Amino acid sequence: MTEYERWLSVELDDPDLKEELLSVKDQPEEINDRFYRDLAFGTGGLRGVIGAGTNRMNVYTVRKATQGLANYLNKHNTEGKLLSVAIAHDSRNKGVLFSKESAAVLAANGIKAYLYPQLMPTPALSFAVRHLHCDAGICVTASHNPAKYNGYKAYGNDGCQVTEGMADGIMAEIEALDIFADVKKIPFEEALASGKAEYIGEETVNAFIDAVYGVSILGKPADNLKLVYTPLNGSGKMCVLRILDRIGVKNITVVPEQSEPDGNFPTCPYPNPEIREALQKGLDLCKTVKPDLLLATDPDCDRVGIAVNQHGEYVLMTGNEVGILLLNFIAQCKTELGTMPKDPVAVTTIVSTDMVNGIAKDYGIEIRRTLTGFKYIGDQIALLESEGHPERYLLGFEESYGYLSGGYVRDKDAVDGSMIICEMASYYKEKGMTLVDAINVLYEKYGYYKNALCNFAFEGEDGMKKMNSIMDHLRHNAPAEIAGFKVVGDSDYQLSVRTEGAEKTEITLPKSNVLEYRLENGSKLIVRPSGTEPKIKIYLSGKGKTAAESDEIIAKMEKAATELLGL
Incomplete structure (x- = not known):
């Protein structure tokens, strides 16, 4: 007062x-x-x-x-x-x-x-x-x-x-x-x-667009694509349209209600390309335009989400799925073109899918895991540069729809993400495949890794106290089982300790208020308070022999997540 x-x-x-x-x-x-x-x-x-x-x-x-x-x-x-x-x-x-x-x-x-x-x-x-x-x-x-x-x-x-x-x-x-x-x-x-x-000046803007184009994968026009694009009333329109024009994508319809900057976001109260509601205007437009792909960038254009035309239905793909596809596409193209570097590196986060491990093994790619936050991926790019081998870096991605395929910036980039996603869609379209077809091939080969994110909001001063109390309780009372599956390992990134059975090992990443539980069936659950919003996020990863089995595991884990927080 x-x-x-x-x-x-x-x-x-x-x-x-x-x-x-x-x-x-x-x-x-x-x-x-x-x-x-x-x-x-x-x-x-x-x-x-x-x-x-x-x-x-x-x-x-x-x-x-x-x-x-x-x-x-x-x-x-x-x-x-x-x-x-x-x-x-x-x-x-x-x-x-x-x-x-x-x-x-x-x-x-x-x-x-x-x-x-x-x-x-x-x-x-x-x-x-x-x-x-x-x-x-x-x-x-x-x-x-x-x-x-x-x-x-x-x-x-x-x-x-x-x-x-x-x-x-x-x-x-x-x-x-x-x-x-x-x-x-x-x-x-x-x-x-x-x-x-x-x-x-304009010189810096042009240099940025040139730098994005410099990490183009295909080396030929992606002119067989038809797109619907929405910048969600944000900052992406100019740069995204310029880069897509550079790679030959000409047939683009911009969602009219979300085309121009508007901080009130009148048609999408939560302008996040991770959620269907934000993409609804674009999905409605797809019914008449019938594009190959719906592309959506968030207000500051560092995240990009997509929906894929699969036999007339528009299937939303997750950040993990797009990250998996991009890593496989970049590795496959570079191998075909003879441009794969020696000792290639891809970087992702501790909350992102484990499915990348199998792809990386097949292509001889080293996977580096960081804490959540693209700055940590940027640190790995800088480290490779300092060692004199920037060419080793292939891709960095987060499950939250952030991607970067070049070292010209140190943050996730939806301009670059839009470009390489479109190149990838063009590549598979030439083969008579959609991106949904492509991910299904990878699921069949590497197993059905399905992921989900649960958000629990805690508003105001009491909410902050509640969040701290929940994390403190979990830190001192690790669950023995989750969703009926035995917990076989847990990691506390705040205390830098990983426990598997009686064995304890040190976590060498920076300290962070994150708890991870690995289950006997190969699934995992990670609890993390958001660094930017008053909420606790729980990341779920379920692995099954079929899509249905994975979905069933995720459903059980979603129920268990609420119980774990005592809500």
Whole structure:
């Protein structure tokens, strides 16, 4: 309440905020939710509901975060060089405002800001950081969250989202600041006029598209495809259409209701290509257009989802299925073309499918597993580069619809994902196959690995306490069986311990609040609190001899997941 009263007493330069604060004066629970904590800054940067309060996304929390970033960068600038930061935004509400406010704070702290003048995909921000030799990056986006959210992803000079160490350092600087008294800023127009802020030119955009095209797999036009595409009212349209044109895909129908940027996402309240509801407008259009493929990119265009025309029915494919297909396609094509590198490497995460292991074994590919978060995959790309062998990298993918087939950025890229998925669909179409046919061939060969994701939401302060209590309970009370199957191994990534029977081994990945249980039938269940949303995610992987058997195992595990959390 003290902080609430302080915000009311200050002359806020965003009039919407004062009005909003006054509207909740008789709602103590609402006031508590807005002010019980500061919006947390972590490896995912900031993410929260747009509005007034310390636990909301607004010009004051954005300025404070940027001041913390500026202080961190200046403190570590031992060479005294001119520092710079690249900034991008997607179609989110207040995205342009938050971008300009970030630039204004950086400029006041002697750090040059480079801003994209138009909305751009998140991977284009990662590219700009490296292309312009910046010391950090900021992307104003809430990815695939509902319209009421916005966010602030922070990047290091390597183009990866900040690591734990850098995030902790920035957070320490942020926590030392008063949100009103300690933030420096100059008017944005003044920063622009003085050269302390500068718009990123078309040359960088063109270089990004060229870099994506540079990792094309087929080497010939994918001109036999017919597509329906939706950018889900986000930032993908320009870059995705340009890259598809480059690879020869001309027959594209864009979903009209979702074609233009709109931070309210009026036709898909949850603009996530992982869920059917977000794709419904595209699926409706497919009934008349009858394309080979429906392609959907999320608002910041780092994730891509697809639906495949299978005998007139449009089948949605999961992120794991597309990742499996892409790895097999890239390995097969490179082998056929004689371009497969020596000691190839593919990178995925601990929550992604185990089905890649069989494909990797057949093609002699080393599979590296990382924690969830594409920055860890980016670290592996950088490691290969530092060893002088960037060509070894074939593909990085996450089960959450994120893919990258080249080292030109350090984040998942739906521009690249759209390109290689279309090349893959074209390749199989020439053989008289759909992508559904292709995955079924792989299932027959490697076993039916089916995956599912359960989300359990915990809103507000009480929700956060409940999440922590559940994780603490599981950490000290590992289940002996799940869904009727004996647990034969468990891993605690926070304590860095893997247990199988009486044997304990060390996990060498960075510490993370993740628990994994492996079952006697080859299935697994992973429990992980989201790093960007108030929810616990449970990742399920079921393996059976047939599709029906796998589906049955997953159904049992979904029921067991709820019981495991005591809900």
